[in-house]
Amino acid sequence: MQTLDDAWNSQDWEVFRRRHSEDTAVYWPGQPEPTRGRHNHEEESKEFFKTFPDNHLINRPYKILFGQGNHRALWQIFTAQ
Numbered sequence: 001m002q003t004l005d006d007a008w009n010s011q012d013w014e015v016f017r018r019r020h021s022e023d024t025a026v027y028w029p030g031q032p033e034p035t036r037g038r039h040n041h042e043e044e045s046k047e048f049f050k051t052f053p054d055n056h057l058i059n060r061p062y063k064i065l066f067g068q069g070n071h072r073a074l075w076q077i078f079t080a081q
Contacts, residue, residue: 005059011049013042021070022033053081 007015017038018045023032025039035041049055056079 001067001074002059003061005057005076008045009059010028013046016042016045052078052080056081 004019
């Protein structure tokens with residue numbers, strides 16, 4: 001997870017793609033349906049940076065992170081740098 005979040009923070013989209021499966025599903029708070037698919041999640045993420053260009057994920061240490069098999073759930077804090 002840390003390398004994925006490091007890729008997010010540096011907008012390294014190549015690593016971001018490698019850290020997501022093709023059939024990824026991302027659940028955002030307040031969003032009625034998940035974002036489905038690696039491509040859609042990447043495009044959504046790039047748009048997020050257009051709106052919040054100085055956002056940064058705190059991932060050292062994570063506040064809450066757990067997973068089983070191929071599933072992960074975490075609580076993350078976004079900050080502005």
